[in-house]
Amino acid sequence: MTMKTRLYPALAAVLFAGACSPAFAAHEVTNAELLKLIKAQAAEINELKQRLSAVEGSHGSAPTVASAPTAGASAGVTASAASAATAPPVNEESARRQAQVDNAIADTRESEMAVAMARGAGASSGGGAGARWGRGGEAGPVFRSDDGFFTFKPDGRLLFDVSRTSGSGFETRNITGSQITSARLGGEGTIGALGYHVEADFADNEVALRQTYLTYTTQVFGNRTKFYLGNFLKDLGTEGSSESARVPFMLRNAATAVGQPVVSYFGMGSQMRMYGNGWHFSLSINGNSPNSSTSGSNTDSTTYLARAHWNPLKGADGFVHLGSWYYYEKISDGVTSINNTPAIAADYNDNLAVSASSIANPTQDHGKGFELGGVYRNFWMMNEYGKRTIDSSTADSVSRHGSSFAAGWMITGEAPGFSSTSGSWKAVKVTNPVTSGGWGAFEVAGRVDHYDYADAPRGGKGKSYTLGVNWYLNDWSRLMMNWVHWNTDNKVGSFQGPDAGNTVSMRAQVVF
Template sequence: MFRASLLATSLLIAAPAAAQDADVATLTRLVREQAARIERLEARLAAVENAAAPAADPTPAQTAQTAQTGPTVRTPAPLGQSLPSDAHPPSLEARMARVERAQRENAHVDWSKGTPEFVSADGALSFRPRGRILIDMGTTTGSDVASRNVTATQARSLRLGIEGTFGKHLSYLLEGDFADNEVAIKSAYLAWTTGFLGQQAEFALGNRLNDRGLDGSSGTIAVPFLERNVVGAGIIPARGFFGLGAAARIYGKGWHVGVQVSGDDIANPGTAGDGLTIGARAHWNPVRTDDWLVHLGLWGFHGRLAEDVRRPTRSIAVGGFYNDNLRIAPGTFADPVSGDGYGVELGTFHHSLWAYAEAGSRRLENRAGDVTNQNAWAVQGGWFLTGETPPYLTRGGVWSRPKVLRPFTGGGSGAVELATRYEELDYSDNPTAGRGTALTFGINWYLNNFVRLQLNAIDWTLANPAAGGIVDDHGRSLIGRAQIAF
């Protein structure tokens, strides 16, 4: 009994001691694991800090100065400022907060538009380079005029620019372009976007593209063919596609209204006062469902021409921009003083199919009271064989670029579009001007959202005045284009 009592007493005394030893061992293991984890976190944090703030190399000027005058003399820290010390490093929390603060202050970069768009951490500032490369090669055959049967290459457009924003409302755009052996400033404006009467409104100052028809309001890189139709290209103010002035647009759900007041083109030589052009356009989508979309549009402009305008009408390429011998003659019209134009638009879109028609007219008057009328119309349609929807934007009623479902650069087929167009432009109300028609079959292959290869086959007729009367001509042009737009 005595021995049993001693054994039981010993076990009762030893049990807490053994349990305490086990707890100490567990705690020791946990502390060691925690220390190892902290050590790893310290190493990772040090690597992030070193990558975020690399030491700057001395400049050549600083190196030369050091060689002449010796090492830079360091000044004492201000009183009361604690000096960094290896014995008292910043806490892990303080260092992590410093890294997080630096991350918040860094700019974000977005590549979704084809070039890097830099956006400040708070989203208030943005900047993006933009541009385009359009290279054409074409051949013309069948003309009765030998000089029109040419094969040539051309840089249709080499454009570079920048765009960005300052805050939530203010944006800017500036572009320079090399085309037809000339360098010109294209878009160059500031825009303020805000709410107005419950809708979104945009007010712009500077040089901006006309708001005039579906093709005329869209960039060359977005229209389905190599060039805009003859309504967009021919029924146009004397100053051209761009005008330096002020513009205002209001955008609703499936509609917009825009007004523009401008002088001459930004490249006006300044030898005479500017003309004045007042233009307006409105579009409406009365049907907008998952299966169907309908586009209606109406536009017009009034222009008072500057005194130095001698040729208020443009010659229009009927068989390709690359062939300057194949243009509808603009004729002569002495002392023009004013021009008024208007147009109507009708379009429909159904899944991968689209069709569009447009007609326009322009009336020119000179100081003597003589009048000449110019007319144009076009019908066109297309089909995306690969299932994409037509790149039509309800905001503004303009062409854009398609969203390619299976990019060729990502291993897919790209987007393939077939398109056809018939158009007619008639300046011949003026006895010194011509007229022309064109039937175009086109195929567009979009390798991705930024690269497009095009082929247009054009059957054209041309009737220009010459000695002895109007000379009719007929032929065919085949033109290919490689386009990169970002």
């Protein structure tokens, strides 16, 4: 056996290892280690090529005949000559073997490229380095380091509304208009267990920081627990704890709108949220949000808030939701009066509100709320109640009440976007997106809201009936239509006395 014949099996073994070993290592090594392995294999192949060339150079030339053949050997010489005549030239044989080696190297490199591409595809689905799109029903990409230690996702939203009101006895309430209700840009990411979120909201000709905080995620008593530090959305009822772009209607319900504290839905501070199997619990301490008018010139209003929810029944078809919240707030000295009047029909029309009557010299307030509802297959229902009591240094305490009953039906069969984990509204997972040739998802929902400020000497009352139709084009885009029949009975302001009318609003939104 010549050195040449011994060398070919070795070369084949190396080529086989080069084609197979990355496939086994793809689940075990990093990209850097894989590149190092590829380079080592290439070096071994080049070395074998040089050895093969050296062997062919020393053994590939034909022997020289020193003397003429004898008569007895003429037949053998003739046979050898015939054999040499039919054999390919030495240089052709060398070229053929070189082509085989080059083809084997190319095949090996193709296999290595396939492994690298497979690793990239694996990263896009959640493992390894790369970018993945559509996390949590959002359209933004998620960039992930090789080991998953670092992540980053740009995010934002655009909400564009058109609204028309008619039927009011006050002509200045019957207006039509459009607005960009919210345009947010920001980003979020993680550094191991640490997280961050920065988001600016452009709305009402102002810029305000919204979700801008640091987080730390860990296990406490065996339960996943997340700590927040910064400006974040409070855990206030089902809709108060939900992003406005995720609730089923264009306005949050009366229970949270009436019951919210001075610092509203956002505030600077710290929060802890603990999640268990079918329950969650949160505690938070908040001061003013960054865009508060009293920040920097007075002591902040300070709010202590707790909320919990529980799913006493939970199965494959749905769950029952029970929840409650409570807060106490020490009001800043910079707040000289409270007269919040949330919109009852459309965010655009500022004239549609129930007069609450101003409370002068407030010192503290406290609120509480209750939640009862659930999800059954593609149906959902939610009842909420909120109460806020305000104390003043110059007047008696005043209580305000808000209640809401709502129900909805996902016509196309998708699960409603209500989370049993957090007790808040999340994205709807669309089965047949319009962007993939489907019809999207359709939802019909209705809600009745009551606003009661009559405990104050000049407080008013109001009620609204909302019918909504939502068309989810995909997981991150939605078209909305709300028809609201409303009535108010105000005691003060420009729109005193009983009044009623209808408001039709439409919204186009993208959340990424």
